[in-house]
Amino acid sequence: MGERKEKSEQGKQSIEKKPIATRDAYGEALHELGKKRQDIVVLDADLSGSTKTGKFAKAFPERFFNIGVSEQDLIGTAGGLSLTGKLPFASTFAVFETGRAWEQIRQTVCYSNLNVKLVATHSGITVGEDGASHQAIEDVAIMRVLPNMTVIVPADGIETKQVINAIADYNGPVYVRLGRSKVPVVMPDDYDFKIGKAHTFHLGKDANIVAMGIMVTASLEASKILKNECLDVGVINMSTVKPLDTETVLNASKICRLIVTAEEHSTISGLGGAVSEFLSETNPTRIIRIGIKDDFGCSGTSEELLKLYGLTAENIVKTIKEGLK
Amino acid sequence: MKSTVSEKDIAVLREKAKTLRIEILKMLTEAGSGHTGGSLSAADIVTALYFYKMRHRPDDPKWIERDRFILSKGHAAPVLYAALALSGYFDKTLLGTLRKLGSPLQGHPCSRKLPGIEISTGSLGQGLSIANGIAIGLKLDKLSSRVYCLLGDGEIQEGQVWEAAMTASHYKLDNLCAIIDNNGLQIDGHCCDVMCVEPIVNKWAAFGWHVLDINGHDMEAIVSALNEAEILKGKPTMIVARTVKGKGVSFFEGKVEYHGLAPTHEELERALKELKG
Ligand SMILES: Cc1ncc(C[n+]2csc(CCOP(=O)(O)OP(=O)(O)O)c2C)c(N)n1
Ligand SMILES: [Mg+2]
Numbered sequence: 001m002g003e004r005k006e007k008s009e010q011g012k013q014s015i016e017k018k019p020i021a022t023r024d025a026y027g028e029a030l031h032e033l034g035k036k037r038q039d040i041v042v043l044d045a046d047l048s049g050s051t052k053t054g055k056f057a058k059a060f061p062e063r064f065f066n067i068g069v070s071e072q073d074l075i076g077t078a079g080g081l082s083l084t085g086k087l088p089f090a091s092t093f094a095v096f097e098t099g100r101a102w103e104q105i106r107q108t109v110c111y112s113n114l115n116v117k118l119v120a121t122h123s124g125i126t127v128g129e130d131g132a133s134h135q136a137i138e139d140v141a142i143m144r145v146l147p148n149m150t151v152i153v154p155a156d157g158i159e160t161k162q163v164i165n166a167i168a169d170y171n172g173p174v175y176v177r178l179g180r181s182k183v184p185v186v187m188p189d190d191y192d193f194k195i196g197k198a199h200t201f202h203l204g205k206d207a208n209i210v211a212m213g214i215m216v217t218a219s220l221e222a223s224k225i226l227k228n229e230c231l232d233v234g235v236i237n238m239s240t241v242k243p244l245d246t247e248t249v250l251n252a253s254k255i256c257r258l259i260v261t262a263e264e265h266s267t268i269s270g271l272g273g274a275v276s277e278f279l280s281e282t283n284p285t286r287i288i289r290i291g292i293k294d295d296f297g298c299s300g301t302s303e304e305l306l307k308l309y310g311l312t313a314e315n316i317v318k319t320i321k322e323g324l325k
Numbered sequence: 326m327k328s329t330v331s332e333k334d335i336a337v338l339r340e341k342a343k344t345l346r347i348e349i350l351k352m353l354t355e356a357g358s359g360h361t362g363g364s365l366s367a368a369d370i371v372t373a374l375y376f377y378k379m380r381h382r383p384d385d386p387k388w389i390e391r392d393r394f395i396l397s398k399g400h401a402a403p404v405l406y407a408a409l410a411l412s413g414y415f416d417k418t419l420l421g422t423l424r425k426l427g428s429p430l431q432g433h434p435c436s437r438k439l440p441g442i443e444i445s446t447g448s449l450g451q452g453l454s455i456a457n458g459i460a461i462g463l464k465l466d467k468l469s470s471r472v473y474c475l476l477g478d479g480e481i482q483e484g485q486v487w488e489a490a491m492t493a494s495h496y497k498l499d500n501l502c503a504i505i506d507n508n509g510l511q512i513d514g515h516c517c518d519v520m521c522v523e524p525i526v527n528k529w530a531a532f533g534w535h536v537l538d539i540n541g542h543d544m545e546a547i548v549s550a551l552n553e554a555e556i557l558k559g560k561p562t563m564i565v566a567r568t569v570k571g572k573g574v575s576f577f578e579g580k581v582e583y584h585g586l587a588p589t590h591e592e593l594e595r596a597l598k599e600l601k602g
Contacts, residue, residue: 132445
């Protein structure tokens with residue numbers, strides 16, 4: 001959980017293109033937003049250093065509320081603040097935000113369709129050494145199932161910043177899933193995030209990968225490798241998992257033989273689930289879901305864990321080649 | 326209440342606690358990550374439990390008549406791993422695998438992977454309910470085993486803790502003794518600044534518990550409190566152990582940033598020098 005301060009890196013890449021954790025991008029975006037909008041209030045549950053809401057807290061202490069280690073109270077308080085016309089952002093680790101407070105999110109936030117933004121960090125297995133207790137790999141599933149909820153999983157820092165601005169302008173409950181580790185910038189310079197709109201890098205005639213979060217990077221790599229083997233495999237960043245961009249999924253399914261979903265999440269009811277549910281009713285297509293197979297995570301470095309659970313470009317390549325046989 | 330143990334035994338326990346601290350620091354440095362402050366603050370309490378108070382059999386971890394220990398503040402896993410290894414539950418060399426891929430010593434305790442762990446923890450606030458359940462089950466089975474549960478002072482901000490507090494006194498779970506590692510710190514700062522938990526003693530008393538307020542680094546006081554808890558009938562006991570986060574290493578003591586930071590190799594060397602004195 002704790003981190004030593006990093007020595008400043010001197011890279012060739014410009015500030016914008018440097019790998020950055022989505023949680024860091026969140027901290028910056030929230031701080032900027034706080035300057036512009038007085039109605040924004042931020043709540044955390046004793047993890048403001050890790051979730052990066054600390055930056056907002058420092059700048060606007062009168063609009064920051066640390067609720068302590070009590071996630072259920074965090075959600076309820078955020079709900080109450082929204083009833084007074086404030087725009088609450090509530091943050092903690094994904095496992096505790098969505099898991100511990102699920103019924104508060106269901107009853108208080110979603111049932112009454114409150115304007116509460118749930119932005120959680122430390123999602124997925126790239127949490128690393130803390131192990132299974134801290135690795136949320138079910139959060140998309142349990143947020144997606146809630147009526148009125150919007151679910152967004154940004155792929156990189158640039159997209160995260162756009163997402164935070166977009167959800168501030170949107171009225172209703174939103175869950176945003178962020179990560180702990182640094183991720184490369186993959187979205188193009190002219191990218192313009194819209195809730196519910198996927199970004200298609202390119203469409204492939206052989207297969208198309210529908211990915212979210214860090215798996216977008218791995219999918220782009222896999223597509224490149226497969227191109228050298230004369231397979232045309234497209235990549236779609238489905239950052240809004242709910243509402244799913246069904247038009248994009250349907251079009252992709254019509255031009256290829258195989259749809260692959262890729263997520264740092266359980267293959268049950270996450271992105272793979274959403275795509276499968278939709279296509280089975282509209283255009284039954286062969287689908288392979290890459291993700292964590294009905295299992296818990298464990299301790300290890302994030303690289304080791306990505307390999308162990310098959311969340312790598314290599315495994316996507318292998319899966320697609322087998323799937324197209 | 327006067328302690329029934331000799332001064333010599335207390336001295337042995339103090340020495341044991343020091344060994345625990347050394348093992349904690351070594352394994353955390355080797356792991357490169359993990360929770361230093363809250364492992365060190367609990368070292369004396371956990372030593373008293375594993376090497377004085379609890380009836381347990383390291384060669385038979387599931388012995389039906391054993392006393393149970395629930396580490397509700399699961400991030401302090403290193404203190405539990407050190408106690409288990411030094412008790413003989415597994416080989417001490419395993420401590421060097423903490424937090425590494427494939428190790429049974431997960432970042433937070435995992436009961437499926439390591440003998441001696443009663444239940445997996447790591448998500449705060451759940452341990453006391455589990456301890457209640459075990460205490461009720463033991464009573465149903467007419468077993469005289471006791472249940473010990475260690476909580477953090479930040480952890481007691483979780484609502485579930487207070488639900489469990491009611492359950493324990495409602496069912497008069499006198500075979501349960503909970504301990505709060507009252508080191509005054511959590512992740513974002515001092516508990517009193519983040520979310521005030523005081524007055525801790527009055528709160529637990531108001532919830533129907535027998536409360537003992539002690540210095541959590543005074544071995545004699547810990548031992549006496551554990552003995553008093555065992556004798557007391559009709560109520561669960563809460564030991565509020567006043568501790569110092571990072572206790573035993575001067576440059577970690579009372580430092581909020583060492584909640585979740587492992588020592589560097591250089592810090593380890595300095596720390597070991599201090600401890601071995
Ligand atoms: C449900 C839950 N929420 C948040 C966390 C993250 N977390 C780990 S330790 C900690 C602070 C705990 O403080 P305290 O109980 O005082 O522990 P200690 O000082 O003994 O280390 C937090 C918030 C968690 N593990 N579980
Ligand atoms: Mg504490």
